[in-house]
Amino acid sequence: MSFSFFKQSRPKTPQELAKAVKDSLTALDSKTVAEVKALEKALEEVEKNIVTMRTMLSGDGEIEPSADQVAQLTLEICNEDVISLLFHKLPTLGWETRKNLVHCWSILLKQKVDSVFCCAQYMENHLELLDFLVVCYDNKEIALTCGHMLRECIKLPTLANLLKLYYSRSNFRYILESPSFGLFFKFVELPNFDIASDAFSTFKDLLTKHATAVSEFLTTHYNEFFEQYEKLLTSANYVTRRQSLKLLSEFLLESPNSNIMKRYIAEVRHLKVMMTLLKDSSKNIQVSAFHIFKVFVANPNKPRDIKVILAKNNEKLLALLHSLSAGKGAEDDQFEEEKELIIKEIERVSRLPNLQS
Known part of the structure; x- marks a missing residue:
């Protein structure tokens, strides 16, 4: 008695798989929503091919992928113009198929064939x-x-x-x-x-x-x-x-x-944005704004316009800074030191002549 009909089909070669992926994606073009069963069958074929591609690229958990097959598949995917099809068919594919495709894409991009990153080069040409x-x-x-x-x-x-x-x-x-x-x-x-x-x-x-x-x-x-x-x-x-x-x-x-x-940090418009964010209702935003605001103030080469803004708003700025704290233990100590230096610099700038006019 022959049991040949139980024999598994021969695994596809990289060339055959790339062509199968391309053909199944192309087949989606001829299916319409009106042909629901035909479309479902075509999507199943795409899904099966993408799963096979994922297995060839990353193994199945028991068998490691073949470096030669991975390289050959990468080359064929590019040569057969499969990448463009994969991208443009994304809206049609199911969630699980898209998930497998993302996994494949992260592997394909890293593959070098004959010293060339094929997929990167393909993207550069498209x-x-x-x-x-x-x-x-x-x-x-x-x-x-x-x-x-x-x-x-x-x-x-x-x-x-x-x-x-x-x-x-x-x-x-x-x-x-x-x-x-x-x-x-x-x-x-x-x-x-x-x-x-x-x-x-x-x-x-x-x-x-x-x-x-x-x-x-x-x-x-x-x-x-x-x-x-x-x-x-x-x-x-x-x-x-x-x-x-x-x-x-x-x-x-x-x-x-x-x-x-x-x-x-030499532009007044940016300083004004940071000053506004120092008044934000969120403490996190206030603290983050301070770390950029302090660079405006600490700049040893502040333009006159920046000094004028700091001087004219010194009372409001000092009040804001005195009430601001990071509240994170050791980080708070450093924050307080930086804040004190910035307060002193604003006070110094405010005493400079001819800035209040």
Whole structure:
């Protein structure tokens, strides 16, 4: 008696799997909502192929992935133009399939084939896919998936060429002068808290993961950027104000941004924002604002306009500072020392002649 019909089918090769993924995704185009069963079957085929791809890339818990197969699959995914299909079919795919796809994407991006990061190079040649990931924050069904995939692109130092898309003078304009980058100022205040938080995480990565590149961007686009950023600092949304203030101190204090910091603390409009935040109803925001405000005051090369503002508002500022405390044990001691120095400097500036006029 033959039991050959119990034999498992032969596992797909990387080439076969890449083609199967492409074919199943393409098949979704021919299915409509009116053909519910046909669409469900097509989605099941996609899901099965994505699961197989995840297993080939990361193993199944018992068997480790083959480095050769992973490299070959990565190459075939790029050569077969599967990445673009995967991105554009995200709205159609189910939650579990999208979750598996995010896992696959984080692995694929790190793969080098013949000294080339294939997926990074593919993205560099298909810049519109980055636009797609950004604008998908407006689609609550796939916003978190796209945010995760976008951050995977941002965080890898190996994607230096790709990151020029966001930051360099020559390539950054693609994002900055299209609606995409500016949309982050909107997305971080979306009413859906989870999506807004995710958008802020991506925004933060853009501004903190590659400090030198960010410095070049901020130098080139200083006025446009900080005009938009001020709206976040003065937002009616408490979470937006607090996160934006914390992020501002992070990227301004990066050493490559020292010239940006010097420029920032020389401008009265920025000082006024910090003075307003010192009066915020939230103690956390008051304390965070103090850590930026103190840089304006401690600056040994304060412009006259800054000194004038400090002198004219010295009584209100001193009252605010005297009532402000960090209240965190050892950290409170350092805070009080810094606060005392700032109080003394404001008092000194207030005594300077010709500043009250």
